[in-house]
Amino acid sequence: xxxxxxxxxxxxxxxxxxxxxxxxxxxxxxxxxxxxxxxxxxxxxxxxxxxxxxxxxxxxxxxxxxxxxxxxxxxxxxxxxxxxxxxxxxxxxxxxxxxxxxxxxxxxxxxxxxxxxxxxxxxxxxxxxxxxxxxxxxxxxxxxxxxxxxxxxxxxxxxxxxxxxxxxxxxxxxxxxxxxxxxxxxxxxxxxxxxxxxxxxxxxxxxxxxxxxxxxxxxxxxxxxxxxxxxxxxxxxxxxxxxxxxxxxxxxxxxxxxxxxxxxxxxxxxxxxxxxxxxxxxxxxxxxxxxxxxxxxxxxxxxxxxxxxxxxxxxxxxxxxxxxxxxxxxxxxxxxxxxxxxxxxxxxxxxxxxxxxxxxxxxxxxxxxxxxxxxxxxxxxxxxxxxxxxxxxxx
Numbered sequence: 001x002x003x004x005x006x007x008x009x010x011x012x013x014x015x016x017x018x019x020x021x022x023x024x025x026x027x028x029x030x031x032x033x034x035x036x037x038x039x040x041x042x043x044x045x046x047x048x049x050x051x052x053x054x055x056x057x058x059x060x061x062x063x064x065x066x067x068x069x070x071x072x073x074x075x076x077x078x079x080x081x082x083x084x085x086x087x088x089x090x091x092x093x094x095x096x097x098x099x100x101x102x103x104x105x106x107x108x109x110x111x112x113x114x115x116x117x118x119x120x121x122x123x124x125x126x127x128x129x130x131x132x133x134x135x136x137x138x139x140x141x142x143x144x145x146x147x148x149x150x151x152x153x154x155x156x157x158x159x160x161x162x163x164x165x166x167x168x169x170x171x172x173x174x175x176x177x178x179x180x181x182x183x184x185x186x187x188x189x190x191x192x193x194x195x196x197x198x199x200x201x202x203x204x205x206x207x208x209x210x211x212x213x214x215x216x217x218x219x220x221x222x223x224x225x226x227x228x229x230x231x232x233x234x235x236x237x238x239x240x241x242x243x244x245x246x247x248x249x250x251x252x253x254x255x256x257x258x259x260x261x262x263x264x265x266x267x268x269x270x271x272x273x274x275x276x277x278x279x280x281x282x283x284x285x286x287x288x289x290x291x292x293x294x295x296x297x298x299x300x301x302x303x304x305x306x307x308x309x310x311x312x313x314x315x316x317x318x319x320x321x322x323x324x325x326x327x328x329x330x331x332x333x334x335x336x337x338x339x340x341x342x343x344x345x346x347x348x349x350x351x352x353x354x355x356x357x358x359x360x361x362x363x364x365x366x367x368x369x370x371x372x373x374x375x376x377x378x379x380x381x382x383x384x385x386x387x388x389x390x391x392x393x394x395x
Contacts, residue, residue: 022363026216032277039273066282073199076261085112087208087224099125101153106133159191165319165327195325217278238267301364
């Protein structure tokens with residue numbers, strides 16, 4: 001408990017508001033903000049001279065090393081992006097598609113992933129096969145086996161569903177999909193930094209992740225993991241000087257030399273100050289707090305909240321107990337999620353609604369406490385009693 005209390009001091013906002021929405025934006029640690037401010041002040045006073053790009057290359061390498069440690073994968077397999085959606089677009093647009101190819105998705109995927117797939121279907125005459133993303137692992141795998149075929153080119157699946165908080169069996173999905181020659185793209189937005197995963201041993205092909213959620217970095221940061229034997233299979237569809245081995249690694253006949261690793265898929269320049277801030281957040285989580293503590297705390301807090309919510313007969317918890325990470329999604333009888341979220345904000349409690357499930361979603365970060373969760377439970381209790389009273393009175 002002493003370490004749990006100590007963790008909160010690195011995140012000043014948690015002392016001002018009951019923040020339970022890490023699944024949208026994680027809290028920025030003080031050290032990250034101080035580093036970004038210092039970097040901007042240096043640019044203001046000393047300009048963005050020739051040192052800028054050298055510093056940028058250096059901090060990029062440091063971020064890749066942090067991600068490699070977290071996700072158990074070689075650092076050269078990570079391309080830095082500006083979002084999860086950007087990373088997923090690199091994959092969906094970079095594979096070689098043929099008319100009649102199929103993509104398997106679930107009905108619980110994030111819009112950023114789905115819209116890029118809708119556009120792909122329009123351009124390439126590709127077919128989407130949509131599975132039920134709320135089934136148990138055993139039922140889901142049976143469903144998957146029924147629809148996999150030689151036409152399946154890609155399976156797009158969330159590590160953790162943003163809608164229900166269910167941890168999907170991505171390792172098993174990769175194993176089975178590969179038997180049919182299909183690739184697997186995992187949306188790690190709600191998994192990276194909230195749940196353990198080994199990309200080295202899971203044989204997942206592609207893993208997209210954001211910096212601003214469970215990794216507590218600034219907005220506009222993210223990464224794409226590409227398995228090393230797929231560097232030449234996935235075609236870079238957007239190119240810039242960041243994609244080539246050196247600024248002059250091209251000639252006017254049209255030849256250019258791409259990076260030999262995942263850096264070939266980098267096509268944007270992320271601001272130095274943002275990458276420096278993200279690195280500080282990752283370093284804090286790894287060294288000062290410890291990833292083992294982060295994962296156990298997140299899992300423990302989500303279990304604590306679930307236990308409390310199950311005490312109410314007017315609450316339906318959508319997140320499965322044995323397949324959860326840091327998100328708990330629940331529905332309230334006779335109460336709209338929008339009304340609940342609005343009431344929570346008036347009490348300085350930050351949660352969000354999930355329109356697709358008509359539900360409330362709570363994120364249990366490593367900096368949250370039992371007292372934070374008790375506050376949301378108290379609100380559930382009060383609003384539940386109020387709605388039940390109104391229902392009984394016929395209003």
